[in-house]
Structure formats: C-alpha cells, structure tokens
Amino acid sequence: MLDSVNFIDLTLINVVLLFIVGFIGGMVSGFIGSGGAFVLTPAMMTMGAPGIVAVASNIAHKFPKALVGAVKRNKYGQVDIKLGLIMGIFAEFGMLAGKNVMTHIKNTYGDVGSSLYVSFIFIVILAIVGGFVLRDARKLYKLGDAANEHKLTRLAKWVQSVHIPGTMMHFHSLKARVSVIFIAPLGFATGMLAATIAVGGFIGVPSMIYILGAPALMASATELVIAFVMGLGGTLLYALDGVVDIRLAMIILAGSLFGIQIGAIGTTYVKDHTVKLVMGIIMITVLFSRFFYIPGYLSQLQLIDPIDKDTVAMFKMAGDGTLVLALLLGAVTIIGALVKGMAEHRKQHEMLADKDGFAD
Numbered sequence: 001m002l003d004s005v006n007f008i009d010l011t012l013i014n015v016v017l018l019f020i021v022g023f024i025g026g027m028v029s030g031f032i033g034s035g036g037a038f039v040l041t042p043a044m045m046t047m048g049a050p051g052i053v054a055v056a057s058n059i060a061h062k063f064p065k066a067l068v069g070a071v072k073r074n075k076y077g078q079v080d081i082k083l084g085l086i087m088g089i090f091a092e093f094g095m096l097a098g099k100n101v102m103t104h105i106k107n108t109y110g111d112v113g114s115s116l117y118v119s120f121i122f123i124v125i126l127a128i129v130g131g132f133v134l135r136d137a138r139k140l141y142k143l144g145d146a147a148n149e150h151k152l153t154r155l156a157k158w159v160q161s162v163h164i165p166g167t168m169m170h171f172h173s174l175k176a177r178v179s180v181i182f183i184a185p186l187g188f189a190t191g192m193l194a195a196t197i198a199v200g201g202f203i204g205v206p207s208m209i210y211i212l213g214a215p216a217l218m219a220s221a222t223e224l225v226i227a228f229v230m231g232l233g234g235t236l237l238y239a240l241d242g243v244v245d246i247r248l249a250m251i252i253l254a255g256s257l258f259g260i261q262i263g264a265i266g267t268t269y270v271k272d273h274t275v276k277l278v279m280g281i282i283m284i285t286v287l288f289s290r291f292f293y294i295p296g297y298l299s300q301l302q303l304i305d306p307i308d309k310d311t312v313a314m315f316k317m318a319g320d321g322t323l324v325l326a327l328l329l330g331a332v333t334i335i336g337a338l339v340k341g342m343a344e345h346r347k348q349h350e351m352l353a354d355k356d357g358f359a360d
Contacts, residue, residue, distance in 0.1 A: 006050055006053070006111055007049070007053065007245045007247075007248075008047055008048040008245075008248075009048075010247055010248075010251075014047060015251055017047065018043075018047070018248060018251040018252055018255070019251055019252075019255040020255065020327075021039070021040060021043040021044075021252065021255065022040070022061075022251060022252035022253065022254060022255025022256045022259065023256065023258055023259040024039065024255075024259060024327050024330055024331045025037070025039045025040040025043075025255070025256055025259065026065060026255060026256030026257065026258060026259025026261075026263060027259040027260065027262050027263040027330065027331060028259075028263060028278075028282060028330050028334065029065060029066070029069055029224075029259070029260050029263060031220075031263035031275065031278060031334050031337075037058045037059075037062060037197075037198040037199045037201075038122070038126065038199045038201075038202070038282070038283065038286055039282065039286060039326060039327060039330060040054075040058050040061075040198070041055060041058050041118065041122075041197060041198045041199070042054075042119075042122065042286055042289055042290055042323055043323060044057065044058065044252075045115060045118065045119075045293075046289075046319065046320055046323055049248065050111035050112075050114055050115055051102075051111070051115035051116070051117060051119070052102050052103070052105075052106045052111070052118075052243050053243050053244075053245050053248075054118070054198070055102065055118060055195070055196070055197060055198040055238075056198075056234075056235075056238035056241075056243040056244045056245075057244055057245045057246075057248040057249045057252075058198035058249070058252070059194065059198050059231050059234040059235055059238060059244075060231075060235040060238070060239070060244045060246065060249040061248075061249040061250070061252045061253040061256065062198070062228075062231035063227065063228045063229075063230075063235065064228075064253060064257075065253055065256045066225070066227035066228040066231060067224075067228045068257060068260055069221075069260045070084070070221065070224035070225045070228060072260070072261065073221040073224065074221070076221075078217050078218050078220075078221035078222075079218070079222055079225060080171055080172055080173035080174075080214065080218060080221075080225075081222075081225060082169070082171055082172075083171045083183075083208070083212075083214070083225075084222045084223070084224070084225025084226050084229070085225060085229065086169070086180065086187070087186060087187035087204065087208075087222075087226045088226045088228070088229025088230055089187065089229065090183065090185075090186075090187025090188050090190075090191070091187045091188065091190045091191030091194065091200065091204075091226055091229065092229065092230055092233045093187075093188055093191060094187065094188035094189060094190060094191025094192035094193075094194070094195065095191040095192070095194060095195040095230050095233055095234045095237065096191075096195075096233075096237060097188075097191075097192055097195070098191065098192040098193065098194065098195025098196040099195045099234065099237045099238060099241075101196055102114065102195065102196055103241055105117050106243075112297055112300045113301060115293070115297055116294070116297035116298065116301065118196070118197050119290045119291075119293050119294055120294065121193075121196060121197050122197055122199075122286070122287065123287055123290050123291055125193070125197070125199070125202050126202075126283045126284065126286060126287035126290075127284075127287055129202045129206065129283060130279075130280050130283030130284045131280075131284070132206070133206070133276050133279050133283065134276075134280035134281070136276055137273045137276035137279075137280055140273035141273045152213045153210050153211075153213070155210060155211055156210060156211060156212060156213030159178060159179075159182050159211060159212060159213070160174065160176040160177075160212075160213055162179060162182075163177075163179070164179040164181055167179040167180045167181050168180075171212075171214075173208075173214045173215065173218040173222060174212055174214055178212060182211070182212070183212070186203065186204070186207040186208075186212070187226070189207075190203045190204040190226060190230070191230045191234075194230055194231075194234065195234055195237075200223070200226065200227060200230060201220075201223045204219075204223045204226050204227075205219045205220055205223050206219075208222060208223070216276065217275065220275060262334070262335070262338065274337050277333075278330070278333045278334060278337065281329055281330075281333060282326055282329060282333075285322060285325055285329055286322075286323065286326045289319050289320075289322035289323035289325075289326055290319065291319070292315045292316065292318045292319030292322065293315065293316065293319050295307055295311075295312070295315055296312040296315055296316065299312065
C-alpha cells in the first residue's frame, strides 16, 4: 500500500461538478466507446486529485458503466462479445504492468510526479491518436455515402490472411478468422495504457479498426466489453494500494449511467465519420487543457527554474477553461449529432409513408 495518499475534499459544488462531468463523460463513452476517461481523468485532476488517484478512481467507475453501455449497444447488434472478452483477458496483463509503473512513479516522485506523468502521456497519445482520427474522419466525410462501406486497410487484410495453426478464431465483427497471436499484444497495450492514464480505448478502438478490420461502430461497442473486463481487475489491483477514491468513482458513475444511454442511442443515427469527428475534436481540446499544467508540475519537481505562483495560477486557469470547452464541445456535438440523425431518420420514414400512400 502506498503512503500519504491524498484525496480531495467533496464540497457540494464539487459533487455537482463531478456529476455533470460524469454525465458528459458517459455520453462520450456510449457514443465512441472509449470509456470517456480521457475527459474524466483530466477533470478529476483539475479538481485536485493526484494523477494516480484520478486514474485508479476512473478505472473503478469504468467497469459497471462499460457493462451498461455494452448491454445497450449489444441490443443493436454492435458488440462482438468474443473479441471483447479475449482482448480483455490480455488487457489484464497489461493492466498489472501499467499499475506497477504508476506506483513506482508515485513512490519515487510523489503526487506531482504522477500528475506530470499522466499529463505528459495524455498530450503525446492525444496528439497522435487525435490527429490520426480527425484525418480519417475528413477522408470518410469526403467519400460521402461510400463511407458507409466498410473497407479493410492493407494491414487488416494481411492480418486476416495469416494462418497460424492452433491459434485461429472466428469473430463475427471481422467476418474472418484471426490468430490470437495478433490479438494478444493489442490487448496488452490496451490494458497497459488504461492502467497508466485510465484510457484504453485509444489503442483498443483504432487497433480493432485498422489492424484487425472491425467496422468503427462495432469496434467502439466492443471496446466497452474490454473496458468492463480490465476495469474490474484494475480496480482490485489499485484498491490493494489504497488509491481508489470510491466517492469520486460513485459520483461520476451516477452521472455516467444517465449519459451513456444518450451516447449509445446516438450511434444508431450517425455515420462512422461522425463518430470519429467527435472523438478527434474532444481529444485535441483535452490535449491543450493538459498542456497548461505541465510548467507548474515541472517547477514543483524542480526540473526547471521556479515559476511564481501567479504565473502557475494563470496557466491553471487556462487549463481549466480549455477543459470546460472540451466538455461543452463533447456534449453539444453528441447531442447535435443525435438530434440531426433523428430528424433525418424521421424524414426518411415520412418519405416512405408518403410513397406507400401514393401507391395505394
């Protein structure tokens, strides 16, 4: 168990803010299948939770929320349970490795060190994945209706063409047999990242799409199964070190359980490029919010020349404001996509009804 673990004070304002953040994070989770932790972890850190506590508490809230989302989206036929369970099992090994990295950083550099590490990894991962997802969303948008046609990448075609005796399994989301040898490292990497910044979907979802060949909607839905499996194990691992703030986890979970329903329903009315656009926009915005905290952490660890308190406060204010913008962008974009999709769906039904009436 780690020493001197700091939990934030829960005032009424903090409780309300956490619930709202959980609600928006739930919408993001249900819509893009990432678990929403890339919004929730920075939000908890912004409110004063050390990096390791924010990560551990997010993992604790993730697995019940992910289960709800997976069940909801499974009703729409979007979940590949077999693929999710297998990747989830390998993700548990990655979760164990990642947890050991986090506890080592906490023991060596304290709360500030863990917060710096989480922020730095967020910036790197969000820049890479966010940029790639936005580029892909733009490409799919230009294709128009052709974007609905799921096309395999060259890598996915190669992976599906490789036959390794004794390791092959059929997955309905891929419509092909794939060797478990390819799935194992993807699951491990997903768990490793989830344990260190509470976000595994950054690896899980893109890897299922671009490496294994799953459609975007099915990959995002299947990621919820992975999040449930590794979240359950990760919670137990972090709980043994006493860094899970169950209060934060339960408040965020309460908000998420409402939001995830809206997000999951929204996926039935939108195209793949819209899911990727929402994912990319939120990623890049959160990236900038974390960037503003880095100077303060470096100063506290004496890795750079000391920065005066007013300047650190100014950076923090900029980071807080950018995070709020990310939350608003996520909520508005998802609700907007849902409303627009529902309107188009209703219009199509009315046109069909008019045709049937004319035929009669």
